[in-house]
Amino acid sequence: MVVIPTATALPTAEGAVQVAMEELPFTLHSARVLILGFGRVGKLTAHRMGALGAKVTVCAQGYADLAWAAAYGHETMWLEKLGGELGGYDLIVNTIPAQVLDRRRLAWVHPGAFLLDLASAPGGVDQAAAKELGLRVLQAPGLPGRTAPVTAAAAIRDAVYHILWELEA
Template sequence: MLTGIHVVMIGGDARQIEIVRKLSTLDARVSLVGFEQIEAGFIGVSKEEMDDIDWKTVEAILLPVGGIGNDGFINSVFSSNKIKLEAKHLKQTPESCTIFTGITSNRLEKMASQAKREIVVLMNRDDVAIYNSIPTAEGAVMFVIQHTDSTIHGANVAILGLGRIGMTLATTFKTLGANVSVGDKESASLARAFQLGMKPFHLDDIKQALKQADVVINTIPAKIVTSSVLTEMMQHAFLLDLASKPGGIDHDYAQKRGLKSMIVPGLPGMVAPKTAGKILANVLSDLLLEQTRAQ
């Protein structure tokens, strides 16, 4: 339990609701900033303004998945106010206070280091990435079903990168009956792909490997599906780029050649906002419980 632990949640979207629900269940005391437009109705939770918060008792500050923007403002879909976290707020908190954010930024890093407060970047954590790989893979399945006119069953699906997302993608498509091939450059990943019943290929051989692909899903944040690779692909192939901007596929060339290709960021929030919120809520509350026990 987090009985009495004071947490400030600033801004966010539907996912934050799941976090509030969980913290309330664990008996924390939650101050919400930027949630005017929703009726919270959770025990121990109150809406407040930045300057009215009793920062001396705050053990954790929760920022949205997008963190703090370059302009210093924090986004909230439930508010039309301009909300800003400032060094002066941080300085009032106890030394043990931790800042939890989805992604970080120079601005946030600087502010935290000045105030000597620790930042936990949730989206950098392996466990969060792996939990998020589940809705990501389901989103990819949905896109592939929508954008092809054959079944996944029996299709040649190439997954590029057997990292945290790639592993889940590969097993998911395999399980749906696709002939999955996996491109990576590590011999251990190629061995794992083989063990899982997929066809491994080294990224050096990507051109040859994608010739017969009906579907390509990329998770590698480096330009590996170049025009020279695309030029040899089948005309009906569908390319889905999940890697963060600018992705790993030469989409301009793909379009020119008439291949269907898309970059789709943020699948978890798009196809399963409730699950995406629960993932953050679970990891956050585990971290808070640990932090509390440690003290």
């Protein structure tokens, strides 16, 4: 059996879809979705959202990440240039564990948009600024344990066993 220590990315992505479906007043099909970051969670979340018919745009800072996102059929944009485009999205999903949505960028977000922050601490959204601007934000770094506890626990167990096995080898 191949052990994948980062297997919690899958339940995180599926949990993101679940949360989006619960929070949005319309279907993900044809929704304009921005994924910030294209690491493990970003890739899987973009794929899941796209499979449901969302119009997915990936925003990242690496050329390789943007090239892969484009190859998968997503629109792309450079993180450094992120600004006014933020007003064009219904759902913004952050996976970057650094504050990328500061007050300046949040001012561009459409007031009806929903922001889902999946990043681990410190998260990627300036929570105080978002509140002042009246934006809906859910910080959800622990989605795997809440939406798929058995899968998340198995992934953690397997990762621990794999680390122990490597230490013995």
